[in-house]
Amino acid sequence: MIYVAVFGAMILLRWALEGNAELRRGFYWALLFALFLFSAFRFEVGCDWTGYLNQYFVYRSRSPDELLDESEPLWVGLFMLLRSLGLSYPWINVLSSGVFFLGIHALCRRQIDPLACLIFLFPILYINMPMSGIRQGAAIGIMCLAYCAFSDRAPARFIAWVLVASAIHSSALVFLLLAPLVEGNYSRSRLFLAALLAVPGGLALMSTESAQVADSRYIDTGIDAVGAIFRVGALALSAAYFFIVLEKKWMKRFPGDFKLAAIGALMMVATLAVLPVSSVIADRVAYYLIPIQAAIFARIPFFSWRVDRELHTAFPYALLFALFVAWTMLGSHFEQCYIPYQSWLLGFPEGTRLSAP
Template sequence: MLPYWLFFIFPAMAALTTAPMTRVRGDGTRSIRLDPAWVLTILLLTAVIGFRYDVGGDWNNYFRYLFGAYSLTFEDLGNLEDPGYWALNILSVRLGWGMTGVNTFGGLIFSVGLVVFCRSLPRPWLALACAIPYLVIVVGMGYTRQAIAVGLAMIGLMALSRKRLLAFAVWVLLGALFHKSAVLLIPIAGLATTTNRWLSLGLVTVATILAYTTLLEESAENLISTYVDGNIESAGAFIRLAMNAVPAALFLWYRQRFALTPNEKKLWTLMSLIAIGLFLAFFPTSMSTALDRMALYIIPLQLFVFAHLPDAVGAFGRRNQSIVALILLYYALVMFVWLNFANHSHRWIPYQFGLA
């Protein structure tokens, strides 16, 4: 377990010893320019995710893509589901890099998305530390296809918070090439960018229909049979949904104290309401796995809220180390509980670094 704790401790220490980024541009947003420390962070995250060996709950399942890629060419991608992930496998096979190549390419996309999103926040190291216990370790090292989709979606959310609707759509649709569930984020654009309720409803309806017909139609029956009819229980879904609901509730309670642009406030209010809605939907339904997978795209809310919270409840612009420490303690507890008591955590232990 020591490697996992080291992954967490380094950004946690940086979060405790650095001041928040109070400098903003004319539009109220922060520069996402990457300095050498953050480039190194991307490379380290990519290596940790890409060079893992026999780590993750679905480790063996992904080999069917790799073996299938030996008989495919890039021309075949148009006839395949999740063509983005197939493309990584075909590329890795042609380079002779095997599963390590696939995981490294995927890890790089995920890591860039995560770091770009963190850099857009006032306390990027705190956001990264909050991401380690679940988003990096569990999702990044376990749900490979959806991790890539989440990484791309985070860039999209950052773009949407800056009123770049087209960029948001492009990044989300790119994510959908790796896991179709990413299109579930598309309707958010309509709700977050207009004050006209009828226009919002129209945009959501059109976007949903387009997303279904272009990306989900062929696999809808399979998704329903897998996540709903099959009544597959996602172990720990309640806890993970609650982890999104807690920062959602904090944001809604303190949002007037968050230093945000109007567009950011509207977007993250919407994301908070979705997080609480997914949590409440857990109780009357048997769709825990479906809700759990949908909730993966809401995890950036955790990073957003906790990166702002010390300044919202403490002295703005100060280090507020006691508040930062409490947030880090919360995530350290999350990681301790998951590593020691989660039903499937044994698939992550021990962490092994090697080639596959």
């Protein structure tokens, strides 16, 4: 299968460039651009292709005054932008992929090994988001900018980016609860204080229209996210590895962004607790945490290992490759949504109607 082969080739590439940081940086830019083209110019690929096509015909006719009535005005605004530019529906994938990769690049370029960070995002986040769930994919790109602001201890910038992300996908609002933790050092006492402050904040978010819609759609409705237990479980396993193996090493080696990694890992565990209540909500939040997981995995080779360095380095690749192979082989919808891969980069098939009259 093309997707497994591509991921396998990425892993082999990273292994071949183990001792050459300069070449890894060069291949990072090439891979970043190739993945952008692969998602931005896909044609009738992705589980949500038809759903966003319907949105295109509905939202492109909205007036600017109506944006204020929308819970996610920036997303609706993108369709209106297509109308003003006279562009057909597939261009929404170009715009959303651009936003996704802008944020991903902002986060990955801060890593010692940006190439590894990018590779770790491919099997779960990349396939499910810019290749399908493009609205949340764009929001995740913006949230990566918020993560950078979190590491920079810039609360105003962090809050601003979270609000921008929530104007694309309202689920991003949950990350406003992290605002009290942006400044100051990480400690159990500050985390406990933030948890107390999160109670009224969480209640406020639960009272919003978006939260009420989520409650009516996803809690006690029988609607489940297929594969959520595996994706959320992989995040929880990653978090356990961080706290058991990496926490002390990270605090000493990378104190500047230790807080983001630690709180991200805590949230990964929290999504596991949400899973029995609603697999869909747990899955939604989990996707936002995969960039932090990728950043954690990308740092593993750069710690001091007395023994088993190769084993620790191989762990995340083996975990994600096994998960990806299982999903592609056993997932009921993977073949329906992603195979065959088609692109409109060289033009649309004759007779295709993808724009409104």
